Amino acid sequence: MSKKQNQSIIRKMISITIIALILGAVCFLGGVLLAQRTHSGKTVITSDTLFQQLRSVSQLTTIEYHYTNMGKFEKNADLNGWTIPLTKASFILAYDGKITAGVRLDDVKIDVAQTTITITLPAAEILSHEVDESSIEVYDESNNIFNPISISDYAAFSKQQKEVMENKVIEGGLLLQARQKAGEVISQLLTTANPEYTIVVQEAKSE
Structure with missing residues (x-):
């Protein structure tokens, strides 16, 4: 991989965007409005009606995180735990991905007391993680006749890199923002x- 290609990938890695989504929220609003019941000209809300409407939404996606990742794969053949010299195989994988985070509303708790509605939300979590297959590029592939790179190597490395990215965004506070x-x-x-x-909106206490 040339120096110019490397710089281009690094620039792409830096340009990460976080987008707040409100599509689920719009559906939620429609459900809440349909859940309202009127009695003597005054809106009456119960925890049951609100809970049913929240369950119909299922999940509320609030953060969409776009990224470009680049990782290097290396492996050596071994014999009984000993690395065999001159059997190193490697490649660099670059790709674009998208992580969405939010809260699942199936476990929401709702309490209506007089004129106060208390919503207790479960902790935020990663709802989906997709890789744009058309963006995948392989650089500096170094195969070895004694230790060839297989399709399973690419699949296992891609899965590992997804886990690395998820841990990275969680440590960076993505779930807190969601x-x-x-x-x-x-x-x-x-x-x-x-x-x-x-x-009143609050988060459920961790057990």
Whole structure:
């Protein structure tokens, strides 16, 4: 791989964007509005109706994280745990990926007490992780006649790199941002739909 190609990949790796999504929130708002019941001109909300509407949404995706990753694979043939000299095989894999994060609403807890609606959300998690197969590029492939690179090597390395990226974004606070955005979206939508209620959104305590 030339120096110019390497610099291009590094620039792509740096240009990472985080996008807040509201598509799920729009569906959620529609459900909440349909869940409302009117009695004597006053909106009446129950935890059951809200819970059913939240379950119909299933999950709320609040963060979409785009990235470009580059990783190097190396392997040597071995015999009884001893590395055999001159059997090294390697390649560099570069690709684009997308991680979405948010909260699953199946486990949400809802409490309606007088004029206060309390929503307890589960912890945010990674909801999906996709790799753009058309973006995959292999550089500096060094095969070895005594230790050839196989398709299973590419598959195993790609899986490992996905796990590396997920751990990296989690350590960088992606799930915290997803949880915060989910709370903001739900609070805003419920407040808009039910201005006479005080909305409290909190995260479930870890056991």
